[in-house]
Amino acid sequence: MTRQTKDFEIIVETVFQCKKVDVIGFSLGARIALATIARNPKLIRNAHLTGIPAERDGMAKILLSSWENMLSADGKDLEPFALSILNTSFSKQFMEMNDEAKVMTWIDQICANNQKLGLLRLLQQTKSVDPIGFAAEAKTSETKIQLAVGDDDVISTPKQVDRLSQELGLGNSVQHYKGGHAVLNENPREWRKDVLAFLNKA
Secondary structure (H helix, E strand, O other): OHHHHHHHHHHHHHHHOOOOEEEEEEOHHHHHHHHHHHHOOOOEEEEEEEOOOOOOOHHHHHHHHHHHHHHHOOOOOOHHHHHHHHHHHOOHHHHHHOOHHHHHHHHHHHHHOOOHHHHHHHHHHHOOOOHHHOHHHHHOOOOEEEEEEEOOOOOOOHHHHHHHHHHOOOOOOOEEEOOOOOHHHHOHHHHHHHHHHHHHHO
């Protein structure tokens, strides 16, 4: 995670040339943001982080292992990985609302815009790092943090997100939504409204 936080800091300082930024992070992006908060406690002013657990539970670890196996397999076919990502990121109800043709367009987009080796290396670099490991440092930062989670999230379970909230000293302030891991896609209007309200209030 150190490499990702350093890259983020370089982008902020050299591309955007900012001393402080507000961040909206999801999943891995949320992990990188929280790790950055722990490493550089004055860089991020406000952070709205969705789908970030204190630790991955047993099911999430199994999923990551299966993805690593898929990405390590011979050949360039990303379709099985893409389908697994979609089935894991969205709730059953959301997937059933969309027909097969639409789901296939999502799979095609994932396959067209990613490479197996790049995804594998990113997974390997970040799979052993859990936010609980740097929560104490993040807690002492100047950043105002809001956590959010989908009630059907199997990657970042509500229980683990609530636990992270306690570790960060945020109490019972987690925003819960109907849906899976990618609640920003399943409930975009409600999620966006809450993000803007947090940033405007902060």
